[in-house]
Amino acid sequence: MVLNPDRYECPEHHADLTGLVEEALEDQGPPVAFRRPPLGRRAPADGPFKVIVTCPGTGSAAPHPLTCSGTQTP
Numbered sequence: 431m432v433l434n435p436d437r438y439e440c441p442e443h444h445a446d447l448t449g450l451v452e453e454a455l456e457d458q459g460p461p462v463a464f465r466r467p468p469l470g471r472r473a474p475a476d477g478p479f480k481v482i483v484t485c486p487g488t489g490s491a492a493p494h495p496l497t498c499s500g501t502q503t504p
């Protein structure tokens with residue numbers, strides 16, 4: 431899966447959120463009601479996406495949700 435942009439960062443804390451975005455996209459999966467197990471996990475459909483991840487924060491800053499958007503190509 432190729433993401434554009436290929437790196438996601440919290441603008442406030444400069445925490446690297448790329449891994450979290452990838453995880454969120456994998457969890458999301460394809461927008462279908464069911465998946466066929468024999469085929470295994472299907473790659474998410476390509477196109478624009480928007481996911482909400484949790485920035486871990488820094489120092490005294492508490493974790494907070496952050497919306498990341500971009501496009502993906504399987």
Ligand SMILES: [Zn+2]
Pocket residue numbers: 440441442443444445485486487494
């Ligand atoms: Zn943050």
